[in-house]
Amino acid sequence: MALLGNMLKSGIRLTNVVRLRTATPFRQQRKAFRKLVRKAQFTKFGEAYRFEELLRSAEFGPTREFYEKYKQYVPVHDYNKMFDGWWHRTLADEKNVTWPGKVKYFALSSGTSEAATKYIPVTRAMTKAIKRTGVRQILTLGRYQNLPPTLYEKGCLMLGGSTQLNRREGHFEGDLSGITAAKIPIWFERFYKPGRNIAQERDWALKLDEITEQAGQWDIGYVVGVPAWIQLLMEKIIARYNVKTIHDVWPNLMVFCHGGVSFEPYKAGFSKLLAHPITYIETYLASEGFIAYQTHPDAHGMQLVLNNGLFFEFIPFNEQNFSPDGELVEKPKTLMIDEVEEGKEYALLISTCSGAWRYLIGDTIRFIDTKRAEIVITGRTKHFLSLCGEHLSVDNMNKAIETVADALGVSVREFTVAGVTHDTLFAHHWYIGTDDVVDAETFRNQLDARLKVLNDDYAVERKHALKDISVTVLPTKTFYDWMASKGKMGGQHKFPRVLKKDLVKEWEEFLDSKSERAKE
Structure with a gap:
């Protein structure tokens, strides 16, 4: 008993x-x-x-x-x-x-x-x-x-x-x-x-x-x-x-x-x-x-x-x-x-x-x-994204990713987004970590549509200064490898949901080096 x-x-x-x-x-x-x-x-x-x-x-x-x-x-x-x-x-x-x-x-x-x-x-x-x-x-x-x-x-x-x-x-x-x-x-x-x-x-x-x-x-x-x-x-x-x-x-x-x-x-x-x-x-x-x-x-x-x-x-x-x-x-x-x-x-x-x-x-x-x-x-x-007044919060991001992942029947283990320039204006570049098969363009379209519903400011700016969003789909291990390269493996460390300033450059250089090693 x-x-x-x-x-x-x-x-x-x-x-x-x-x-x-x-x-x-x-x-x-x-x-x-x-x-x-x-x-x-x-x-x-x-x-x-x-x-x-x-x-x-x-x-x-x-x-x-x-x-x-x-x-x-x-x-x-x-x-x-x-x-x-x-x-x-x-x-x-x-x-x-x-x-x-x-x-x-x-x-x-x-x-x-x-x-x-x-x-x-x-x-x-x-x-x-x-x-x-x-x-x-x-x-x-x-x-x-x-x-x-x-x-x-x-x-x-x-x-x-x-x-x-x-x-x-x-x-x-x-x-x-x-x-x-x-x-x-x-x-x-x-x-x-x-x-x-x-x-x-x-x-x-x-x-x-x-x-x-x-x-x-x-x-x-x-x-x-x-x-x-x-x-x-x-x-x-x-x-x-x-x-x-x-x-x-x-x-x-x-x-x-x-x-x-x-x-x-x-x-x-x-x-x-x-x-x-x-x-x-x-x-x-x-x-x-x-x-x-x-x-x-x-x-x-x-x-x-x-x-x-x-x-x-x-x-x-x-x-x-x-x-x-x-x-x-x-x-x-x-x-x-x-x-x-x-x-x-x-x-x-x-x-x-x-x-x-x-x-x-x-x-x-x-x-x-x-x-x-x-x-x-x-x-x-x-950790929010507001390049031109879109005021995109992590809460918006989590809800949008969850909805799109459910709709497509995939498991998104990690994700992050970076604000980038687009000609003279702006864009968002999303990196999606999943081990399931998913079409990046389909994910991109559904993510964009969902964010417009969740955030009125985002919807407005997508008609004006926020000219585009792009999605790169990566294996989940890529995110963990990045964490390891930063010495941040462990129960208390989390991957940043938003990449800003130097972190954007470091992340892009990491992906480039990983791609080059894969070609060798």
């Missing part, structure tokens, strides 16, 4: 009942703000920006006074401003800079639009917050009767970066997934796969091979990771054991927790690897914190984590606040959780228990339910 599973599920139901009695989003965020400012008031940053006064306003002042003062006292930071002004001192082992004490861990991140490595502080408070949110996400599964108690006793495969971190001058560096996996609680070790030994492997290809060889010995119920890499791993396992679906190896696989990119373009490919449907749960876990998660499989968005070490602000993503290249203006308009509107797009600012303050994370989101603080990720502040 699944005694442990029954106990966990009973506890989960009780937790969910209690959690229904939550405060409003504004009250949760005011409380989160108080905790952050109280903790950081005696840091160098807190002293420089009058956190003691901000704390008094948050505890005793009029309802919104604390936020008006926060906007007045503390400037908005992007990564360069935060690092050059403060985090470089934290990296040099100085204590009490933007968060109390010394920071022992730094998540290395280059995102998908910048080449330079970023060093994101990961404090003890942040690792605890991430664990709490992770547990909450798992607990939401208890709302569903169709998930048996035995599920809670199955293995959980977490495909992430190496837990063997780089040691440097008094601190450790690595992927956030590697940092958090290295700190899993003892009670979870019996469920955790691939286990500590394989998790330490730094060679990504070797790690996938080792997991594949061990897969037949595991009873996996959950899988956690970026869709592209999980799909690749499942295909390797199916091939290795000469079976038809992943359920022939893991018959109890029921849940996939995914994040990092939109899952929509991968759905068709995943369905081919399964013997029966599974539950998909989306997460929004960035190097800067666990930001949101899908509370149940039928939810259309993810719920912001309002009461666990994060304070959110929202910048309307429009021409008043951002340049055509996605650069933030000097003094943007910012809003708090109770001021946002459904259906509008915002860039995300966060203040965190890792010592980020009014920090532009680089993602854009849209609210679909303000009462529940539910959002969808629409793209990146610099």
Whole structure:
């Protein structure tokens, strides 16, 4: 009898009942703000920006006074401003800079639009917050009767970066997934796969091979990771054991927790690897914190984590606040959780228990339910295409690719688009990664038609300055080879959906060199 599973599920139901009695989003965020400012008031940053006064306003002042003062006292930071002004001192082992004490861990991140490595502080408070949110996400599964108690006793495969971190001058560096996996609680070790030994492997290809060889010995119920890499791993396992679906190896696989990119373009490919449907749960876990998660499989968005070490602000993503290249203006308009509107797009600012303050994370989101603080990720502040006013978002791209792929019966594993010149005007060049047979011109025509339906600005500009779009169909492996050439193989790395500036040139040179090698 699944005694442990029954106990966990009973506890989960009780937790969910209690959690229904939550405060409003504004009250949760005011409380989160108080905790952050109280903790950081005696840091160098807190002293420089009058956190003691901000704390008094948050505890005793009029309802919104604390936020008006926060906007007045503390400037908005992007990564360069935060690092050059403060985090470089934290990296040099100085204590009490933007968060109390010394920071022992730094998540290395280059995102998908910048080449330079970023060093994101990961404090003890942040690792605890991430664990709490992770547990909450798992607990939401208890709302569903169709998930048996035995599920809670199955293995959980977490495909992430190496837990063997780089040691440097008094601190450790690595992927956030590697940092958090290295700190899993003892009670979870019996469920955790691939286990500590394989998790330490730094060679990504070797790690996938080792997991594949061990897969037949595991009873996996959950899988956690970026869709592209999980799909690749499942295909390797199916091939290795000469079976038809992943359920022939893991018959109890029921849940996939995914994040990092939109899952929509991968759905068709995943369905081919399964013997029966599974539950998909989306997460929004960035190097800067666990930001949101899908509370149940039928939810259309993810719920912001309002009461666990994060304070959110929202910048309307429009021409008043951002340049055509996605650069933030000097003094943007910012809003708090109770001021946002459904259906509008915002860039995300966060203040965190890792010592980020009014920090532009680089993602854009849209609210679909303000009462529940539910959002969808629409793209990146610099990952949109607007050469001539077409304002094409990553959300538009994902939906269009999914629709066309479904219509043509193909699986699109990866894609990217570059803005290029066309005589004196402009064009879009799409690169589609699929291992299925598809006619590029047919894909191009359907993609163009779908984008016109999804985006009015795009439809207008296709009649004027945006003179053409072209499609190049490539094997999926080409995209992975590019990632490998950039040193970005691993669970935390994603292929950029939009190529701009130097990346366009690098990508074209890579394709040219690959073509030349193929001719030899």
